Amino acid sequence: ERLGRRWIMADLGRFAIHTTRKRMIGLQRKLHEEGKPYRAFDVYNLGRYERQWWQKERLRGADEEHRKVVLGFYRAEVLQNSSSPLIHGRKGSALCHVDSIDGFFTRDELRAVAEAAKEAGARELHCLAWEFEMDLRLVCLEIEHAHDIRIKLVPIPREIMEKNRTSPPPFLEVAVLEAEPVYKTANGTKVVDIKLTKFVPSLAEIPSKELASLKERAIKSGFDFIDFWAVDFDYQDGQPFEHHWQTYRTRKDRSLPTVSDSEFDKYPKEGKYTACVKVVDIFGCDTSITVEIKY
Incomplete structure (x- = not known):
C-alpha cells in the first residue's frame, strides 16, 4: 500500500485480519495528515468452507448427524x-x-422456535447456531416478554470439529452490545454521534483455563475488552459496512472513547435512518447492532 501497488491478503486468523485492518487505517490517517492520496480497502469473509468440509468428510453430509454431534458436546439429550x-x-x-x-x-x-418451545411447555430455550442475525439479542428481549420464556443464544464453538476432540469445549452466549444516538447542534446544524452504553463479550474464543478469571471482569468492565469500534451512520441493509468513523487502541495509547466525535450531518433530509455499530473485541471477534437515527 505504501508503494501504491494493488494487493490481496488472506489469513485464517480473526485477530491477524483485525490487526492488519488497524495498521491499514493507521497508514490512511498518516497519508491524510501528509496531504497525500490514499485508497479504501475491503474486508471479506470467504464463507463456511471449514464447516462444509467437516460436514462432508466427517458427517457424510447428514444434518441430523450434525445436530447429534452438537448436542452431544453440549451435554444435551437428543429428543427422538x-x-x-x-x-x-x-x-x-x-x-x-x-x-x-x-x-x-x-x-x-427465533420466533418460530420460541413458539414451538412455548407450545411444548418450556420455560427456557437454548438456540445453538454457527451464525446469528445482527440485533438478535434485542429481539430476544421482546420474545421473552411476550412468551414468558428465557432464551439463550449460544454460538457453536469451532473446536467441536477437531478430529480427536472428545471433551466438550465451552459453550458461551453471544456478546451483548447496546448503543444509543447522541444529538447536538454544531454551527447551527443538527449532528449525530453514537454512544456505547453496554458491552459484554461472549468469551467464546477464550481457553477454558482462563474463563473463570475473565467472566467477572467481562460483566463488570465490558468496555475493557473492546479493541476497535466503528460506525456506519447511514447503513443500508445488504450493502457493505461504510466506516464513517472508527477508533481503536494502539500500543502507545490504550485508551478508547465510548462516544464517537464524528458530528455526522450528511443525511439528505429529515427523517429516520439506520446507523450500524461494529465492535471488535481483543480476541478478534466482531459484534454489530443497528441504531435508529431520528434526524
Missing part, C-alpha cells in the same frame, strides 16, 4: 420423538434447537 421438528434436544429443563450447519439463525426462525 419431539413435539416439533424445530426442537431437537433437552438440557435439564431447557429445550434446545440446533440450526443447520449452513444456516444463518434469523429473527423469523
Whole structure:
C-alpha cells in the first residue's frame, strides 16, 4: 500500500485480519495528515468452507448427524420423538434447537422456535447456531416478554470439529452490545454521534483455563475488552459496512472513547435512518447492532 501497488491478503486468523485492518487505517490517517492520496480497502469473509468440509468428510453430509454431534458436546439429550421438528434436544429443563450447519439463525426462525418451545411447555430455550442475525439479542428481549420464556443464544464453538476432540469445549452466549444516538447542534446544524452504553463479550474464543478469571471482569468492565469500534451512520441493509468513523487502541495509547466525535450531518433530509455499530473485541471477534437515527 505504501508503494501504491494493488494487493490481496488472506489469513485464517480473526485477530491477524483485525490487526492488519488497524495498521491499514493507521497508514490512511498518516497519508491524510501528509496531504497525500490514499485508497479504501475491503474486508471479506470467504464463507463456511471449514464447516462444509467437516460436514462432508466427517458427517457424510447428514444434518441430523450434525445436530447429534452438537448436542452431544453440549451435554444435551437428543429428543427422538419431539413435539416439533424445530426442537431437537433437552438440557435439564431447557429445550434446545440446533440450526443447520449452513444456516444463518434469523429473527423469523427465533420466533418460530420460541413458539414451538412455548407450545411444548418450556420455560427456557437454548438456540445453538454457527451464525446469528445482527440485533438478535434485542429481539430476544421482546420474545421473552411476550412468551414468558428465557432464551439463550449460544454460538457453536469451532473446536467441536477437531478430529480427536472428545471433551466438550465451552459453550458461551453471544456478546451483548447496546448503543444509543447522541444529538447536538454544531454551527447551527443538527449532528449525530453514537454512544456505547453496554458491552459484554461472549468469551467464546477464550481457553477454558482462563474463563473463570475473565467472566467477572467481562460483566463488570465490558468496555475493557473492546479493541476497535466503528460506525456506519447511514447503513443500508445488504450493502457493505461504510466506516464513517472508527477508533481503536494502539500500543502507545490504550485508551478508547465510548462516544464517537464524528458530528455526522450528511443525511439528505429529515427523517429516520439506520446507523450500524461494529465492535471488535481483543480476541478478534466482531459484534454489530443497528441504531435508529431520528434526524
